[in-house]
Amino acid sequence: MERFGILVDYEWCSGCLSCVVACQMENDLPAGRSGVTINEIGPWKIEGQRWQHDFQPAFTSECNLCAARRAKGKLPSCVQHCQAAVLDFGKVEDLVPKLSGKGRQSLIVPC
Ligand code: SF4
Numbered sequence: 001m002e003r004f005g006i007l008v009d010y011e012w013c014s015g016c017l018s019c020v021v022a023c024q025m026e027n028d029l030p031a032g033r034s035g036v037t038i039n040e041i042g043p044w045k046i047e048g049q050r051w052q053h054d055f056q057p058a059f060t061s062e063c064n065l066c067a068a069r070r071a072k073g074k075l076p077s078c079v080q081h082c083q084a085a086v087l088d089f090g091k092v093e094d095l096v097p098k099l100s101g102k103g104r105q106s107l108i109v110p111c
C-alpha cells in the first residue's frame with residue numbers, strides 16, 4: 001500500500017502561520033484547531049553570537065493529508081500555501097531520500 005507523508009524542513013520556517021490558517025479554511029476548523037501547529041523554540045542565547053530560535057511545524061490528529069483536495073489532484077493546502085517551501089508532500093519512499101541529516105527536518109506520516 002502506498003503511504004504518503006509530509007517532509008518538514010523547518011530551517012527557514014518563519015512562524016507565519018499561513019499553513020495553520022490554510023488548514024483551518026480547507027477543513028472548516030474553528031480557531032484553536034488545525035491539522036498543523038507551529039511550536040516556537042526559544043529564543044535563548046547559546047554561546048557567543050549564537051541563538052536558539054526556531055519555529056517547528058507539528059502535525060496533529062486533525063490532519064487527514066487533505067484527502068479531498070488530493071482526490072482532485074491538488075497539493076495539501078498547507079503545502080500549497082507555505083511560501084518558504086518548508087513543507088514537501090509525496091510518497092514516503094520519495095521523501096526519505098530527501099532527508100539530508102542536516103537537522104531541522106522531520107518526516108510526518110499521519111495515520
Ligand atoms: S511552515 Fe511555512 S507556512 Fe507554516 S509557519 Fe512555517 S513558513 Fe509559515
Ligand code: SF4
Pocket residue numbers: 022023024026027034035036059062063064065066076077078079
Ligand atoms: S495536509 Fe491538509 S489536513 Fe493535514 S495539516 Fe496540511 S492542510 Fe491540514
